[in-house]
Amino acid sequence: MADDKEQVRVITTIGHVDHGKTTFVDSLLVANNIISPRMAGKIRYMDSREDEQQRGITMESSAVSLRFKMSKTGQGPIGSVENYVINLIDTPGHVDFSTEVSTASRLCDGALVLVDVVEGVCTQTITVLRQAWLDRLRPILVINKCDRLITELKLAPIEAYHHLVQLIEQVNAVMGSFFAAERMEDDMRWRDERERRLKERKERGADEGESAAASNMEDGIEEAFKEKDDEDLYFLPDRGNVLFASAIDGWAFRVGKFAQLYAAKLGIKEANLRRVLWGDFYLDPKTKRVISHKHLKGRNLKPLFVQFVLDNIWAVYQNVVIEPNPDKVIKIVDTLGLKIPPRDLKSKDTRYLLSLIFSQWLSLSTATFQAVVEVVPPPSLAQRQRIPKMLYPDLSYDATTDIEPKNKLEEDLYSCDDSPNATIIAYVSKMFAVKKKEMPENKRKVMTAEEMRAAGRAAREARAAAAAAGTTSTEVISTPLEVPTDETPAPDEKAEDEGEEEVLLGFARLYSGTISRGTKLFCVLPKFNPSLSPSHPSNVKHLAVVDVASLYVMMGRELVPVETVKAGNVFAVAGLAGIVGRNATICGPGLGLGRNVDLEQADAEKECLVNLAGISGQAAPIVRVALEPENPADLPKLVSGLRLLNQADPCVETFQQETGEYVILTAGELHLERCLKDLRERFAKVEIQASEPIVPYREMAIKAQDMAPPKTPNAKRGTILGSTAQNLVTFTVRAAPLPQAITEFLLANVSILQRLYREGQQKKGGDTTTRVVEGSQQEGAGGEADITGEISRQATVKPEDFWKSLDALCKKAGGEWVDVADKIWGFGPHRVGPNILVDRMTGAASIRKKSQKLNLLQATMTSSTPEVGTPTASVAGEIRYLRDFDDCFETAFQIATNQGPLCAEPMQGMAFFVESVQVGGEGSAADADAVQSKAATVRGALITAVKEAYRSGFLDWSPRLMLAMYSCDIQAATDVLGKVYAVVARRKGRIVSEGV
Structure with a gap:
């Protein structure tokens, strides 16, 4: 690991499947002598799994630390070099493993975005670009497989140039769409803030004219401040953030490389030539001056990029691979000043000769490392831009650079402070399993040549001594094999069994401080709330102390143990198994402060606790x-x-x-x-x-034509009259389909419903760890797919605005829905689903006000003694009802909505109204007391009766079975559109939109 954080870079490779990411990394590994040049692109070193090698695709992200030496230019002593460490994470491109991209990008500062020059921008390319945008990574565009333009498409250099121009425009169009969407969100956020300030001024009683004048002036200032330039967001070859490459042939370049080669020859400054080497610029053969397109005057000149770059690359391929010409190859090698042995020039393996020429002329590793060092900022600068967004997710895109640190913890994070006194903050993005026998400490030690010679001498001496003592040759030979040494421990059955066990390690990055092996640190789990004290009841179970058992540098398939890790590096950590589910934040005071980490003292160390959990862009499992x-x-x-x-x-x-x-x-x-x-x-x-x-189904009901008459005459459709045995409790309920807008709103805000219910249970002192509340049995697990069957969606409103938005939708629906929001009794199934239970009884309270109403009734009861026939007596009866049968209607609602009458699948988009409930037949106090004495028996019967009434009301409408539908984007050429439509139709799909 590098000693200087300014010489560290953390990047990831992202792109569509089969666009050459792992092969590209192989070529970078060659530069560090990890694999041989002949094996680059064939061994797929970063794919350590057997099925990855068999299928030829990456399934798990893996990391490697590479070293690169770069000479200083324009500063320092001449010829001095700087040693850089580049932490590289290779990620999958298949859509099934897009979560691996999310976990990797969270740890990185930059990204190599690989795009196949022939296939262009694909669906997963857009997905990974959006992920890089959300995580504020500095991207570098790598246009890979450029050799296909020559060997497969057989394009002329000028045709290839126009193809490259269009490809870069496509990628920039994607980046522009992200910028436009972000700009709209910023504008909406700014307008909301402006309205809030104006409302505060009015509430303070400020003069309206003065307020309007001040707001207009402030509007102008903020509008000018909000407007930002999007020029730096795009990929432009003349800026050095575009690489043209062929990973399989081992070459890559930026336009600056050819500007450096031709600057002296053309008599043009290198910086000026770099600006015109890409684009519609031409070299006038007569004046030897660079001219633009408008000065061509009808002449058929080649663009500079074609003339000085593509023509030369095409010539190498033409004479080495397509039509081998040894004489021209020798001339090309001499012209370029390359040092290739004569025996290699005569090689029959043209691909190997091609890679030799390009590895010296346009080295892929050199071009890539230089681009990474120049484009991707070091951790100290990158974290200044990225950390504010992690701490404050609601910040706008450009506001992160204006946020000043509020305390020592933020100062250390923003500056990537690696001093001993800096707060230790590391983020574990995922856990990964390694076989125990493959851990470094469990591997057999490889004997050196000197140790092997010493062992041989010892064996010869043993044989000589045995011969002198009269020992047989068989016994002499078997002796050293039966006595295991420290270097080669004897295998036994128990050791082999233990070697098959799995060890869980954390895939992490250290953002500040220095972490050492054996250190005890706080482990902040994803649901920890930093705004509350660590000793708060809701935080206690989400905070733990971990012992850093081991630290490793990840080298692809290998793990290298280290004693310490400094800020800015990616590493693997052991000791988190059983505590960390998937992701967590490891925190603690600096090692130089000498403070002990103890849960009992967590409140005293609150200033070093932070929660960085929250990975965006994860694909929901379906x-x-x-x-x-x-x-x-x-x-x-x-x-x-x-x-x-x-x-x-x-x-x-x-x-x-x-x-x-x-x-x-x-x-x-x-x-x-x-x-x-x-x-x-x-x-x-x-x-x-x-x-x-x-396949998940949902049951719903609609209003259709030619429906059967309502089951209850002279009543609204869906009305059911029910009762328990002997009419101890009689009731009226009604079912009705919810308006589509309300159903969609509830589906989109399941997470808010969970939060509201969890908070309500906490206030009551109830247990909030049940499955129906949390919806996940693992810390940081993503969403409600495991309880409701729905794919997690992004909430459309804030929790504090949920009821207001729901009330607005109900009023917009009109009719009987106007006042429904104030009378909602519960949601279902699992108390968070898209069905509602409504209390329509006269004088009854909604779920939001029921506890306050009950407290008021209890206070009324204690303040006076009720008499039969008085209003207070009716209050007493209401209390008995609320206490005895309140849960029965809601429990029946949860059961009915979880298992509908059609095929026992959950319901969706239904409202159930409790119209009336009468206790004891005639409603006398004596009958009510009789019911009270049989409360336990009546409750069970009442739940069953109400559940069947809900189902009967549902069937009174026209029931439907909803089949799950998955949305996807399909890219296809116009000549195969008909076949695509046919395939989609056979799968019961529906085309909702199409575009070119």
């Missing part, structure tokens, strides 16, 4: 299957394996259904196949049976 072991006795192993898989894979979701089945949710079929393979071979190590993918 493919679900039920699992069971072939041998029922292996069920505990399967459960243990699922727990390990849930931690080791950031995208998978595992849970147990109410039916007892163990279900796994994955991002796609390929992801599912990988998870099942890991369960069978690594985590559970048992044979597993997997069901067919479970």
